Amino acid sequence: MLPKDPWLLPDGIEEVLPDDAVHLEALRRQLLDAFNCWGYDLVIPPLIDYLSSLLTGTGHDLDLQTFKFTDQLSGEMLGVRADMTPQVARIDAHSLRHDAPTRLCYAGTVLHTVSDPMEHSRSPMQIGAEIYGHQGKESDLEIIQLMLEMLAIAGIENVHLDLGHVGIYGALSKQAGLNSQQESELFDILQRKANTELVALMETYDIDESFKTLFLSLPKLNGGNEVLSTAAKVFANANDDIKQALAELQSIAEHLNIIFPSLAINFDLAELRGYHYHTGVVFAAFIPSVGREIARGGRYDNIGGVFGRARPATGFSADLKFLASLTKATHVKSSKEIVFAPYSNEPQLLEKIRDLRANGTTVIQELPNQNGGAKALNCTAQLEKDNQNWLVKPLV
Numbered sequence: 001m002l003p004k005d006p007w008l009l010p011d012g013i014e015e016v017l018p019d020d021a022v023h024l025e026a027l028r029r030q031l032l033d034a035f036n037c038w039g040y041d042l043v044i045p046p047l048i049d050y051l052s053s054l055l056t057g058t059g060h061d062l063d064l065q066t067f068k069f070t071d072q073l074s075g076e077m078l079g080v081r082a083d084m085t086p087q088v089a090r091i092d093a094h095s096l097r098h099d100a101p102t103r104l105c106y107a108g109t110v111l112h113t114v115s116d117p118m119e120h121s122r123s124p125m126q127i128g129a130e131i132y133g134h135q136g137k138e139s140d141l142e143i144i145q146l147m148l149e150m151l152a153i154a155g156i157e158n159v160h161l162d163l164g165h166v167g168i169y170g171a172l173s174k175q176a177g178l179n180s181q182q183e184s185e186l187f188d189i190l191q192r193k194a195n196t197e198l199v200a201l202m203e204t205y206d207i208d209e210s211f212k213t214l215f216l217s218l219p220k221l222n223g224g225n226e227v228l229s230t231a232a233k234v235f236a237n238a239n240d241d242i243k244q245a246l247a248e249l250q251s252i253a254e255h256l257n258i259i260f261p262s263l264a265i266n267f268d269l270a271e272l273r274g275y276h277y278h279t280g281v282v283f284a285a286f287i288p289s290v291g292r293e294i295a296r297g298g299r300y301d302n303i304g305g306v307f308g309r310a311r312p313a314t315g316f317s318a319d320l321k322f323l324a325s326l327t328k329a330t331h332v333k334s335s336k337e338i339v340f341a342p343y344s345n346e347p348q349l350l351e352k353i354r355d356l357r358a359n360g361t362t363v364i365q366e367l368p369n370q371n372g373g374a375k376a377l378n379c380t381a382q383l384e385k386d387n388q389n390w391l392v393k394p395l396v
Contacts, residue, residue: 012115012122016321024125024324027154028107031127031320034153038146040105040129045087047109051077056086056306062277065112080111084126085315086303092132093304093311101133107320119292121321128297128317132304135312137248140281140299141255147295147316148260151285155327156294160264161256162284164271165249166298169218170279171241176211186215190270195219214238221269225253231269248281277303281314287326294318294326339392340374340382341365352383352390 009015016024032042055063065082081087084106092102107127115122129146131139144161151159169190173183182205189197198219202212217234221227228250235242253265271282273296280299287294297316304311341353343366353363364377374382374395383390 010122012112012120014121014123020324020328023328024321027324027327028125028127028320030153031150032105032107034149035105035129035146038103038129038142038149040103040146043088043091043104043106044108045081045084045091045106048078048080049087051079053090053307054079054081054083054086056303065114067111067113082110082112083317084108084110084128085130085300085317088130088315089132089303089313090307092130092313093307093309097309098133101131101139103129103131105129116292119319119322121319124319125321126317127320127323128315130313130315132311132313134314135301137251137281139312140248140314141252143297143314143316144252144256144283145259147283147285147297147318148263150318151295151323154323156287156323158287160266160286160288162266162268162271162286162293163249163253164268164282165245165280166272166278166282167245167280168235168242168269169272171239171245172211172214172218175239176207176215178205178207187272190218191272193219193270210237218270221267223267224265225267227267227269228253231267245280252281283316290326294322336362337381337392338362338364338377338379340377340379340395342383343368348388349383349385349390356392 036042051066051068054066062082067080067082069078070076071078088104088106092098092104096102105128107125109123110126112122112124127150129143131143148159148161169187173186178186186198186201189201198216202216205212214234221231221234228246231246235246249267253267256263256265271284273282273284277300278298279301282296282298284293284296286292295316295318297314299312299314301312302310303313339356339361341349341363344350353365356363363383364379366373379395381392381394384393385391
């Protein structure tokens, strides 16, 4: 049954019209070419996959975002990808099986059951890059650099970077002896930045007072470079895992300050986005004019384990359609010549049209009895016969 207005699209599903599509495709090609210059090989995962493959290691949130259906051939549960990262991890672990670090990139549409409150699209075009097979802050630093390079190429200015480390919360929870239920409810409150609830929750926990103080301190550890020096004092008696996490953040920030001296860096040690997915450094890029992140990523070691190889990994992703929308105002419509050709099967004309198209010129040939002529089709020139030759002449 057709909807009342057959031209309507489902909520959060959009079509991309010609001018925007040209801008989007040009940006996609430009970014993938840039990734390739950094050594990242393009892969194209399938749109539909086994549900178990799509959701491996990703946590409950992605499960809710995934459209699911039964395969009529196998009877297995399938899903439409809501995130390409697990599929790319499978390619590294199972299909490529390299011993050396593997750099992969991708770009393609993903589908979400519901849109994020800060977003409106349920069909973003995810673009991203991943490094597999290297454990250390150096690969995290490279991925962050590449993300910032991507934003610069896209023409996005005044970028702010948020840095965090989920290992701090994970190590603190383990050291405090939290059970899975306590860890989950505390995680939820920290995600929502609900400080009043956090105070009330700590009063119900039968843990050492020193750990309660540390958990209460986490939301306050948010700001500039001073956060790390404050955190070093707050966690002076914490275990080595937390101290190592702080040292990693410090080192990455110092290197970024050298490479991007004008980059605004903010630290948020209570940032737990993707906590059940990420295992180390997490990061996100923002610009002041947009109230949401425009790109994000982090370390997610061992996701490939279910595919046979548990390799360390780090990467980032962004919605290419959203990036393109941010630079739409700076996109200049192409002034490329468009040639109008009359309808004819004359061999000389057809040969001239083939030659022009082979050299990259757009040629639109007239259709019999069509409505509108060269101007209606936005042509800038036309083919006219001069003796036995067909010549391109400006449209008057």
